[in-house]
Amino acid sequence: EGSRGSAAVAQDLKNSRETQKERQGKLDLNPPRGTRDFYPEDMRTRSWLFELWRQVARDHAFEEYDAPVLESEDLFVRKAGEEVTEQLYNFEDKGGRRVALRPEMTPSLARMVMAKRNGLVMPVKWFSFPQCWRYERMTRGRRREHYQWNMDVWGVSGVEAEAELLSAITTFFKRVGLTAEDVGIKVSSRGVLAEVLAALDVPDAKFSATCVLVDKLEKLPLEAIQGDLTALGLEESVVRRLLDVVQSRDFPSLETAIGAKSTALAQLRQLFEYARAYNFEEWLVLDASVVRGLAYYTGIVFEAFDRKGELRAICGGGRYDKLLETFGGEALPAVGFGFGDAVIMELLESKGLVPSLSLGLDALVFAMEAGLQGIAIRAATSLRAAGLTVDLQLEARKTKWALKHADRLGATYVVIVGPEEVAGCNVRVKEMATGQQHVVAIANLESWISATFTT
Numbered sequence: 001e002g003s004r005g006s007a008a009v010a011q012d013l014k015n016s017r018e019t020q021k022e023r024q025g026k027l028d029l030n031p032p033r034g035t036r037d038f039y040p041e042d043m044r045t046r047s048w049l050f051e052l053w054r055q056v057a058r059d060h061a062f063e064e065y066d067a068p069v070l071e072s073e074d075l076f077v078r079k080a081g082e083e084v085t086e087q088l089y090n091f092e093d094k095g096g097r098r099v100a101l102r103p104e105m106t107p108s109l110a111r112m113v114m115a116k117r118n119g120l121v122m123p124v125k126w127f128s129f130p131q132c133w134r135y136e137r138m139t140r141g142r143r144r145e146h147y148q149w150n151m152d153v154w155g156v157s158g159v160e161a162e163a164e165l166l167s168a169i170t171t172f173f174k175r176v177g178l179t180a181e182d183v184g185i186k187v188s189s190r191g192v193l194a195e196v197l198a199a200l201d202v203p204d205a206k207f208s209a210t211c212v213l214v215d216k217l218e219k220l221p222l223e224a225i226q227g228d229l230t231a232l233g234l235e236e237s238v239v240r241r242l243l244d245v246v247q248s249r250d251f252p253s254l255e256t257a258i259g260a261k262s263t264a265l266a267q268l269r270q271l272f273e274y275a276r277a278y279n280f281e282e283w284l285v286l287d288a289s290v291v292r293g294l295a296y297y298t299g300i301v302f303e304a305f306d307r308k309g310e311l312r313a314i315c316g317g318g319r320y321d322k323l324l325e326t327f328g329g330e331a332l333p334a335v336g337f338g339f340g341d342a343v344i345m346e347l348l349e350s351k352g353l354v355p356s357l358s359l360g361l362d363a364l365v366f367a368m369e370a371g372l373q374g375i376a377i378r379a380a381t382s383l384r385a386a387g388l389t390v391d392l393q394l395e396a397r398k399t400k401w402a403l404k405h406a407d408r409l410g411a412t413y414v415v416i417v418g419p420e421e422v423a424g425c426n427v428r429v430k431e432m433a434t435g436q437q438h439v440v441a442i443a444n445l446e447s448w449i450s451a452t453f454t455t
């Protein structure tokens, strides 16, 4: 190897990079690293989850929006050492533009709000189900994409907005069969940290990065981020004070830690009072150690967790009143949450709360011979006109196969188009549940079915 010129070695490299296709003569059928395919049975579960999320969003009168998965990299460049920006799935496109697959939806939403600012009626209450991306060295084998239900309220500075969002989250949990014994929601406020830092004369400019570090402290030992704390210029005494305050797990200890005149404390009390009016107070846990890892949160923050403590956070969110200012716009109060599709499914599966989803097929229609396909088409079409879901077999089938397939698909009826029946201008309808068979004139199949189906 050593004796060969670099060109030769480069050639070797090029050859060894021959496409997988050439090497094995076939395409790699797996989806890209860290991503998932959704086959129909997977898609039924995903659609079931999204439909529940959508119902809750609709019940709270939120409106759906969307934005491109591809955004300018500038939207996500923040200098607060967050994991979500350190793992940005970014690249340069063929036009030489720095772009990224969105790691979260909030910046895109902020861009959309800022773009139409004065044309929007406040408050804005919008939801979306964006697929979000991260580029993580596959050393940890974690996923690189997930779907994340987002709900946000723009234009409301009071904790009424946080309360409404927590109502959506707890409504979803109740609707899916989880109770406050299964799941809790830790609630705190970065206002607490802001008040502590202000009392210690720490400049505002250090607020976001300090919060991100305190969030990391929840997961890592102090020495692991000592370097970052020092780099940020946080003195030992400040770090010790912060670590002391975030120990508070109830109102008396929080009041002792930050004083009775604290605005952040008053807002938290107000939120817990609203929680009683919404009947979701049993889900809330005051826990000052909740900081969340996103740089732009400024006030109340919250995260749902499984009470057994076996899983990562189920969802999380908070107030981010200054995000538009970081984009050079005028401030507009905002609060929102992100709810990923992975942890919740793990929790629901562990509790047997994911229903087995059949196709919900009303009728399977088939012709016994190719020459009868036209009749089968006519029968299927009239059933569909009556609003039924119909699987029309596109090739002639043996009755035995068709009945087995109808059973597999969970069809309520099978419509058999056979030579004898057709000779008398009829079709045969079999009720799969009872095995009962009816000979029905093709002419009044539609009325027969709708009469039968209305019962």
Ligand SMILES: CC(=O)Nc1cnc2ccccc2c1
Pocket (backbone or CB within 6 Å): 084, 103, 104, 132, 133, 134, 143, 144, 145, 146, 340, 342, 343
């Ligand atoms: C459990 C899981 O899939 N987490 C996950 C997967 N992909 C992401 C992609 C972007 C940001 C956060 C992500 C989080």
